[in-house]
Amino acid sequence: xxxxxxxxxxxxxxxxxxxxxxxxxxxxxxxxxxxxxxxxxxxxxxxxxxxxxxxxxxxxxxxxxxxxxxxxxxxxxxxxxxxxxxxxxxxxxxxxxxxxxxxxxxxxxxxxxxxxxxxxxxxxxxxxxxxxxxxxxxxxxxxxxxxxxx
Ligand SMILES: CC(C)(COP(=O)(O)OP(=O)(O)OC[C@H]1O[C@@H](n2cnc3c(N)ncnc32)[C@H](O)[C@@H]1OP(=O)(O)O)[C@@H](O)C(=O)NCCC(=O)NCCS
Numbered sequence: 001x002x003x004x005x006x007x008x009x010x011x012x013x014x015x016x017x018x019x020x021x022x023x024x025x026x027x028x029x030x031x032x033x034x035x036x037x038x039x040x041x042x043x044x045x046x047x048x049x050x051x052x053x054x055x056x057x058x059x060x061x062x063x064x065x066x067x068x069x070x071x072x073x074x075x076x077x078x079x080x081x082x083x084x085x086x087x088x089x090x091x092x093x094x095x096x097x098x099x100x101x102x103x104x105x106x107x108x109x110x111x112x113x114x115x116x117x118x119x120x121x122x123x124x125x126x127x128x129x130x131x132x133x134x135x136x137x138x139x140x141x142x143x144x145x146x147x148x149x150x
Pocket of ligand 1: 024025067068076078080104109
């Protein structure tokens, strides 16, 4: 597990969009990954990026876990769990009080203590991103929230 480097971006983009093409997560353009590179963690095997996830700060008391993807041949080995824990650890270090995610896999996040929330409980700022999403307004992602003790 390490912070992502610029040279990892093309592989991260391929990994995220592989699952996005299968409707398992939202696509991310290359430009967005480059611009937010400091948000991302990666897991590498030799030089291959086998997993990634991002923690994005949204507001004074809110951060989002985004773009969590583990390559199919590396799933079910605890890597997704390690990435979520790394994002929660970083959120705690940054001093944010709440972490949320939008996902098609709520059961996975519930394992870490996230609980389902109404999307309307999330601040309006979050919807800025939704407007730009190709799935808006018919997205069936579920919102989950995790409260940190800071
Ligand atoms: C969802 C995903 C990130 C899980 O990663 P992973 O590395 O296989 O997960 P882990 O091995 O760390 O699993 C941790 C726990 O979650 C469970 N789990 C894994 N996928 C799950 C799912 N879809 N729903 C519910 N629980 C799940 C595991 O069984 C394991 O449980 P255990 O601790 O009781 O054994 C991975 O399957 C993936 O990248 N999928 C495609 C993209 C995607 O859906 N991303 C997330 C949504 S944005």
